[in-house]
Amino acid sequence: MRRISTFFYGIGQGFAGLARNRMFSLASIATMAACLFLFGIFYIVLANFNHMVREAENNVGLTVFFDEGISDEEIEEIGNKLRKRAEVSSVTYTSAEEAWESYKAEKLSPEMIETFGNDNPLKDSSSFTVYLNDPEMQKNLVVYASGLEGVRKINDTTEISEGLTGINTVLATVSIIIIVVLLLVAIFLISITISTGVSVRKQEISIMKLIGATDIFIRIPFIVEGMLIGLFGAGIPSAIFFFFYDNMTTLLTEKFSSVFNLVSFLDKNEVMKVLIPVTAAIGIGIGLIGSNLTLRRQLKKIAVKE
Amino acid sequence: MDRFDLYRAETEIIDPPVILCENVTKDYVDGLHAVKNLSLQIRKGEFVFIVGSSGSGKSTLIKLLLREITPTSGIIMVNGRNICRMRSRGVCKLRRSIGVVFQDFRLLKDRNVYENVAFAQRVTQVPRKQIERDVPRILSIVGLADKYKSYPDELSGGEQQRVALARALVNNPVMLLADEPTGNLDPKNSLEIMRLLEEVNRRGTTVVVVTHNKEIVDMMQKRVITLNKGVLKSDKKGGYSHA
Numbered sequence A: 001m002r003r004i005s006t007f008f009y010g011i012g013q014g015f016a017g018l019a020r021n022r023m024f025s026l027a028s029i030a031t032m033a034a035c036l037f038l039f040g041i042f043y044i045v046l047a048n049f050n051h052m053v054r055e056a057e058n059n060v061g062l063t064v065f066f067d068e069g070i071s072d073e074e075i076e077e078i079g080n081k082l083r084k085r086a087e088v089s090s091v092t093y094t095s096a097e098e099a100w101e102s103y104k105a106e107k108l109s110p111e112m113i114e115t116f117g118n119d120n121p122l123k124d125s126s127s128f129t130v131y132l133n134d135p136e137m138q139k140n141l142v143v144y145a146s147g148l149e150g151v152r153k154i155n156d157t158t159e160i161s162e163g164l165t166g167i168n169t170v171l172a173t174v175s176i177i178i179i180v181v182l183l184l185v186a187i188f189l190i191s192i193t194i195s196t197g198v199s200v201r202k203q204e205i206s207i208m209k210l211i212g213a214t215d216i217f218i219r220i221p222f223i224v225e226g227m228l229i230g231l232f233g234a235g236i237p238s239a240i241f242f243f244f245y246d247n248m249t250t251l252l253t254e255k256f257s258s259v260f261n262l263v264s265f266l267d268k269n270e271v272m273k274v275l276i277p278v279t280a281a282i283g284i285g286i287g288l289i290g291s292n293l294t295l296r297r298q299l300k301k302i303a304v305k306e
Numbered sequence B: 001m002d003r004f005d006l007y008r009a010e011t012e013i014i015d016p017p018v019i020l021c022e023n024v025t026k027d028y029v030d031g032l033h034a035v036k037n038l039s040l041q042i043r044k045g046e047f048v049f050i051v052g053s054s055g056s057g058k059s060t061l062i063k064l065l066l067r068e069i070t071p072t073s074g075i076i077m078v079n080g081r082n083i084c085r086m087r088s089r090g091v092c093k094l095r096r097s098i099g100v101v102f103q104d105f106r107l108l109k110d111r112n113v114y115e116n117v118a119f120a121q122r123v124t125q126v127p128r129k130q131i132e133r134d135v136p137r138i139l140s141i142v143g144l145a146d147k148y149k150s151y152p153d154e155l156s157g158g159e160q161q162r163v164a165l166a167r168a169l170v171n172n173p174v175m176l177l178a179d180e181p182t183g184n185l186d187p188k189n190s191l192e193i194m195r196l197l198e199e200v201n202r203r204g205t206t207v208v209v210v211t212h213n214k215e216i217v218d219m220m221q222k223r224v225i226t227l228n229k230g231v232l233k234s235d236k237k238g239g240y241s242h243a
């Protein structure tokens, strides 16, 4: 009973504090929102990036090319050997004609195709496309397949995915640094907000103390105030992401269709499931840290008058 | 040891003093004693006046008893507990058992009379129903029932003083410390407040009143502790001491 009314008292007083201290509160909320917005952007980019790399690794298999003048039986045998491997999920054959047709369709203009007439410049480019169960096993298979008789060349995606992972790490490091700096600014602003709040209410607090209010009771309004700043700071970017994620991904897919026809964006729910709780937790956590850092010092100042 | 001493020794065991000061000294500034070597006892249910000229240390004594400040040396016991060594939880409990009327009232200017009195209950987490019952009752006792919506700035000094008194009494304290509770009141109102304090005292609350009001002290015929420059000058039942 007493706990519950204290809880509501705290919430009410927290809101009152925000209203009383409007300028600083807004500044703190804005900084927090900016910080968490950036955090959200970075999270969305990284999560999608990882998702796309994984998808690419799964979709784009190895391509195995053969020695010149190889016979159909030999090709058949290489195919059988590859299919027997545990890491291989499927093997499909692309003839030289098919390779040329799809190359023409994708890369060449009609005028350029004219110049080739009936020649097939890719006549030695029949190939196997090999899909794997697990992209991690790619290196193993490359070693095995290069050892097979009749295999001229293997195109694999190891390099691409390693390159992507490298970019990933750089991006993550930069974003973490920026986010940490912004979080420190947010903590600083919140602690200014709270200490202004305490000094405005100095007289009231000193009377509360002399009447016998407990320490926690005196703190609750300010702790709630800090938490509310965090919560609002988290709510704004969360709402933006929630309502505009789909628009954003649709726009990107349309603009860069050549990139995004191979890979797709993560599902909105998949992203929000992680992003919203993490954002809220960071917001509230920072609010708590910011207010608690100041409170101890500020309230001591009021207590000691000897 | 005569019979009187024996009697005192016995009652001390059965009924320890609510307030016990032993050699209490308080220096705000090094070497300047606001209170010096003060020893006194106040028993449960007593009504005590503390008098003395301005600057003699009366408010300092009140602040010491509330642990708003701590003594430079000496021991202060309230309800059998050494309040100088208390931790914050104990201090809360101590202050909840004491009602105080501050010499400067310390009302909250941004709240009306009702809220100022209710404040003492809200911050000690008294249930809302009880607040709604207690506040109007105490306001009518101090004669401010019709002013409950006024803000402190809209009240006369005497009215503010009565709000402060209501706030001190609303939680039914074990002990009431009142620093000049009649300082701004005319003789008739002063007398009314004193009758009220006497009534509170009759119901078992220990009452300590700091005052300059000679007529009141002479009329009430209670125990009078006289301070002079921080030193205990006299402690006897009766009227205002002229020394």
Ligand SMILES: Nc1ncnc2c1ncn2[C@@H]1O[C@H](COP(=O)(O)OP(=O)(O)OP(=O)(O)O)[C@@H](O)[C@H]1O
Binding pocket: B028, B029, B034, B052, B053, B054, B055, B056, B057, B058, B059, B060, B061, B103
């Ligand atoms: N916070 C303080 N810092 C320094 N000196 C103080 C402080 N408070 C009081 N004093 C000094 O201590 C002495 C006692 O002050 P106190 O307020 O106890 O007097 P008092 O008996 O209540 O006087 P009055 O009747 O005018 O209220 C005075 O000399 C005063 O100047």
Ligand SMILES: [Mg+2]
Binding pocket: B058, B059, B060, B103, B179
């Ligand atoms: Mg005084």
